[in-house]
Amino acid sequence: xxxxxxxxxxxxxxxxxxLFKDITTLLKNAQALSETITLLTxxxxxxxxxxxxxxxxxxxxxxxxxxxxxxxxxVPIRKPGKLPAKTISESYELEYGTDTVEMHADALSKKxxxxxxxxxxxxxxxxxxxxxxxxxxxxxxxxIVFVIELTFLNGRDKLADYDVISLISY
Amino acid sequence: xxxxxxxxxxxxxxxxxxLFKDITTLLKNAQALSETITLLTxxxxxxxxxxxxxxxxxxxxxxxxxxxxxxxxxVPIRKPGKLPAKTISESYELEYGTDTVEMHADALSKKxxxxxxxxxxxxxxxxxxxxxxxxxxxxxxxxIVFVIELTFLNGRDKLADYDVISLISY
Numbered sequence: 001x002x003x004x005x006x007x008x009x010x011x012x013x014x015x016x017x018x019l020f021k022d023i024t025t026l027l028k029n030a031q032a033l034s035e036t037i038t039l040l041t042x043x044x045x046x047x048x049x050x051x052x053x054x055x056x057x058x059x060x061x062x063x064x065x066x067x068x069x070x071x072x073x074x075v076p077i078r079k080p081g082k083l084p085a086k087t088i089s090e091s092y093e094l095e096y097g098t099d100t101v102e103m104h105a106d107a108l109s110k111k112x113x114x115x116x117x118x119x120x121x122x123x124x125x126x127x128x129x130x131x132x133x134x135x136x137x138x139x140x141x142x143x144i145v146f147v148i149e150l151t152f153l154n155g156r157d158k159l160a161d162y163d164v165i166s167l168i169s170y
Numbered sequence: 171x172x173x174x175x176x177x178x179x180x181x182x183x184x185x186x187x188x189l190f191k192d193i194t195t196l197l198k199n200a201q202a203l204s205e206t207i208t209l210l211t212x213x214x215x216x217x218x219x220x221x222x223x224x225x226x227x228x229x230x231x232x233x234x235x236x237x238x239x240x241x242x243x244x245v246p247i248r249k250p251g252k253l254p255a256k257t258i259s260e261s262y263e264l265e266y267g268t269d270t271v272e273m274h275a276d277a278l279s280k281k282x283x284x285x286x287x288x289x290x291x292x293x294x295x296x297x298x299x300x301x302x303x304x305x306x307x308x309x310x311x312x313x314i315v316f317v318i319e320l321t322f323l324n325g326r327d328k329l330a331d332y333d334v335i336s337l338i339s340y
Contacts, residue, residue: 028243057227065235073198084180
């Protein structure tokens, strides 16, 4: 199945000049959704993963499903102010300004081998911040997987020290 | 497994006087996560569900995993401005002001039999708006499932015309 052909292009979203990769057409296709989750799960084979962490909010869609398949737990990495218990946080640069991601301070331990999941690798800033959050707990980032990679944005450069896999490249 | 005992109580979040039910302790427990997804899936048995719809963002965590188990597609219901293609929307009353949920206009068709999923039934306003979105497309809401129900908020009253199941009641 050619998953890339099922993702829909939306011109000028969220602003003029951006060609947005819309995964909702993949999500609503039962076969494509199942195959995507199966491939993400297969990408973690042999790594002895103990926890999947996914980034709000499209990373949640795939993260928990893959955790179930791997028979491990799921850790949500969220936007600021959403997690109710004690958090750790990491800020990162945007084109204009900065953004922040948070994780519960007790979400992971030094023994954890983590699979990080998000839907899209663009410039890599959000994922790099997520990596730092995981490592602050002493856990290891064993692999990073994306459904889609926009190769022309070179986000992989920011994650050069890590093992990165994407299912669909543009 | 007593899932209710694995959910963590956080006092005074997001504001004083609220006892927040924190599901992250359930999510990070592999056995509890797996059992929750299995029970949500079992709750849809015999209904010939064709699509699962989940509400941003904790509904995304469970929704896609259940869709995978049922071998159907997943439709995200999102906060305003997040979905890139043509949307339909529904607003609902909050304690102070209103809020809105959106869904892609082409997400569902008249033939769809939908399982609606969210993590928590509180006052029921968000889910009622989600029900209206689904029905605007001509699709049928076959069942509504929640991981947690706060029975003292009587959210079930707003959904009295529908078949509602929750896994954990407080």
